[in-house]
Amino acid sequence: MLDVVDRLGAGIATSLLGKPILDESLPFHCGVMGHLGTTAAADLLAACDTLLIIGSSDPWTEFYPPVGQARTVQIDLAARNLGAKYPVEVGLAGDTAETLRALAPMFTAAPVPGPAPAPGREWRSQVEGMVASWHDVLDSRVHTTAELLNPQLVVHELSAHLPAGTQVAVDVGSVTYWYARFLRLGPDMPAHLSSTLASMGSAMPYGLAAKLYRPDRPVVALAGDGSMQMNGLSELITVAARWRQWADPRFVVLVLHNGDLAEVSWEQREVEGDPRSARSLAVPTFPYAGYAELLGLRGLRIGAAREVGPAWRAAFASDRPCLVEAVVDPDVPLLPPRQAEDDVTQTIRALRLEGNVTAAVQLRQQRRQEAHHPAAGRPGGP
Amino acid sequence: MRRIFGLAGDGIDPIVAALRRAEPEIELVTARHEEMAAFMATGHAKYTGEVGVCLATQGPGAIHLLTGLYDAKLDRRPVVAIIGQIVSTALGGGYQQEVDLHTLFKDVCGQYLQEVTGPEQVHLVVDNAVRTAIATSSPTCVIVPHDIQRAPAHEHDGPAHGIVRTSAVVTRPRVVPAAA
Numbered sequence: 001m002l003d004v005v006d007r008l009g010a011g012i013a014t015s016l017l018g019k020p021i022l023d024e025s026l027p028f029h030c031g032v033m034g035h036l037g038t039t040a041a042a043d044l045l046a047a048c049d050t051l052l053i054i055g056s057s058d059p060w061t062e063f064y065p066p067v068g069q070a071r072t073v074q075i076d077l078a079a080r081n082l083g084a085k086y087p088v089e090v091g092l093a094g095d096t097a098e099t100l101r102a103l104a105p106m107f108t109a110a111p112v113p114g115p116a117p118a119p120g121r122e123w124r125s126q127v128e129g130m131v132a133s134w135h136d137v138l139d140s141r142v143h144t145t146a147e148l149l150n151p152q153l154v155v156h157e158l159s160a161h162l163p164a165g166t167q168v169a170v171d172v173g174s175v176t177y178w179y180a181r182f183l184r185l186g187p188d189m190p191a192h193l194s195s196t197l198a199s200m201g202s203a204m205p206y207g208l209a210a211k212l213y214r215p216d217r218p219v220v221a222l223a224g225d226g227s228m229q230m231n232g233l234s235e236l237i238t239v240a241a242r243w244r245q246w247a248d249p250r251f252v253v254l255v256l257h258n259g260d261l262a263e264v265s266w267e268q269r270e271v272e273g274d275p276r277s278a279r280s281l282a283v284p285t286f287p288y289a290g291y292a293e294l295l296g297l298r299g300l301r302i303g304a305a306r307e308v309g310p311a312w313r314a315a316f317a318s319d320r321p322c323l324v325e326a327v328v329d330p331d332v333p334l335l336p337p338r339q340a341e342d343d344v345t346q347t348i349r350a351l352r353l354e355g356n357v358t359a360a361v362q363l364r365q366q367r368r369q370e371a372h373h374p375a376a377g378r379p380g381g382p
Numbered sequence: 383m384r385r386i387f388g389l390a391g392d393g394i395d396p397i398v399a400a401l402r403r404a405e406p407e408i409e410l411v412t413a414r415h416e417e418m419a420a421f422m423a424t425g426h427a428k429y430t431g432e433v434g435v436c437l438a439t440q441g442p443g444a445i446h447l448l449t450g451l452y453d454a455k456l457d458r459r460p461v462v463a464i465i466g467q468i469v470s471t472a473l474g475g476g477y478q479q480e481v482d483l484h485t486l487f488k489d490v491c492g493q494y495l496q497e498v499t500g501p502e503q504v505h506l507v508v509d510n511a512v513r514t515a516i517a518t519s520s521p522t523c524v525i526v527p528h529d530i531q532r533a534p535a536h537e538h539d540g541p542a543h544g545i546v547r548t549s550a551v552v553t554r555p556r557v558v559p560a561a562a
């Protein structure tokens with residue numbers, strides 16, 4: 001895949017399921033595309049003149065290039081997927097590796113790496129600019145401070161603490177966004193989630209399946225408080241019943257304790273323009289870390305930025321499974337990249353009806369962070 | 383297959399007992415809720431690339447599997463669900479825990495959904511459930527009525543008229559695009 005990307009001088013964006021496949025630290029890797037993705041991926045798709053879709057059926061159709069802008073080729077093992085999400089000019093039914101191997105020689109030779117910007121490398125340097133812009137936005141997002149702990153920081157900081165070979169399991173909720181945008185997976189770190197069904201309650205059973213498959217590797221499961229109450233708390237009992245049989249007992253569970261079904265709260269505001277239905281979307285409080293301790297596991301409760309690094313260090317140094325309960329801000333917006341101004345205004349209006357000043361302030365802040373790095377080559381850009 | 387994810391119930395007592403006899407070659411990993419067992423099977427398929435297997439009892443246990451199986455269907459992963467059913471002599475009689483499992487699983491396990499009607503049929507149904515799950519990367523389902531679970535295993539000789547012998551052979555094709 002990388003050989004073909006290099007020959008084309010292309011940039012990369014992935015679907016949510018595709019995130020673990022290629023190293024996101026590559027300077028031309030724009031990250032995950034779509035509503036929960038990065039500005040770089042949105043910019044890449046909006047500006048590209050050619051699109052090669054490899055094994056992806058990404059559902060966020062509004063993030064694909066405007067029809068007619070990009071000549072599109074799609075590779076998929078299942079012929080029925082070809083052209084099924086986005087109009088393509090050429091469909092290639094085949095195994096990805098086989099197809100790319102057959103295609104590669106048809107593209108020009110790989111450009112020689114070096115500083116001299118050959119004409120064909122102009123686009124690549126544009127892409128690298130998109131990625132650098134996103135990294136700046138990312139940096140300001142994770143370091144934004146408010147009264148309550150920033151969940152983006154919690155997930156971002158985890159990247160630096162993941163032991164080699166960690167298996168990652170992710171739930172559905174705001175944590176899916178933070179995983180997609182801010183978690184940097186190392187090589188050989190499989191990560192899975194309920195992507196197309198997007199069902200809450202997947203992180204704990206996925207984490208258990210991963211652990212039973214490879215008991216010698218650490219597991220980290222990332223979940224919201226709503227998902228933990230739906231079924232994660234019960235499966236923590238399964239962890240407590242089995243961990244003594246594991247060669248590596250580390251099974252780290254992150255619970256984002258925000259007292260809210262936050263993803264739905266933001267959808268209500270953004271998609272419907274309605275104020276959050278406070279009583280319906282509240283998640284009752286619960287002592288997640290205390291409950292872990294009660295089960296004979298380790299429990300850490302954190303609520304401040306300075307506690308995040310030490311908590312991750314302690315969790316992965318623990319001699320038993322460890323639950324990290326991060327009491328975090330429910331008011332951090334899940335702002336999709338490069339959202340139309342009208343949609344942002346609709347969200348702001350909903351927040352005004354709620355009288356939610358802290359969320360509105362943060363939403364404007366996120367927009368400003370994006371505006372500092374306008375998208376090149378698309379409407380509204382420079 | 384070394385691991386089956388599930389939760390016991392009197393509708394699958396004979397299968398659970400058979401799994402005990404099969405230890406340690408196969409382990410029944412119990413979840414607190416059948417939905418979690420189905421998610422574990424899907425998770426197993428995702429992390430390992432193998433087939434995930436889950437087991438649930440008739441009626442409510444079977445119903446609980448659905449969400450986890452839909453997860454496998456929508457993300458295209460091979461999972462086999464083995465579920466109990468009330469004794470075949472009482473089917474259609476509005477028996478305790480009787481649920482129309484064919485209707486319930488028809489969509490999610492649309493690629494292969496078969497009820498075993500006699501011990502002679504077990505091998506071929508299990509084999510086809512597994513091979514179909516692999517070939518279509520999707521969940522499949524085997525329904526086993528209680529009396530069939532209790533019947534002595536059938537030793538095959540065959541093939542003969544009406545006796546289908548299968549073998550657990552699975553390989554993957556090389557799929558190369560047609561030259562443009």
Ligand SMILES: Cc1ncc(C[n+]2csc(CCOP(=O)(O)OP(=O)(O)O)c2C)c(N)n1
Binds near residue numbers: 261
């Ligand atoms: C089984 C299921 N029920 C409902 C939903 C709708 N839904 C999507 S995200 C979400 C909120 C999740 O809340 P929580 O786990 O607390 O995470 P948060 O977004 O607050 O971080 C809900 C209810 C779903 N995706 N799956």
Ligand SMILES: [Mg+2]
Binds near residue numbers: 259260261283
């Ligand atoms: Mg929550």
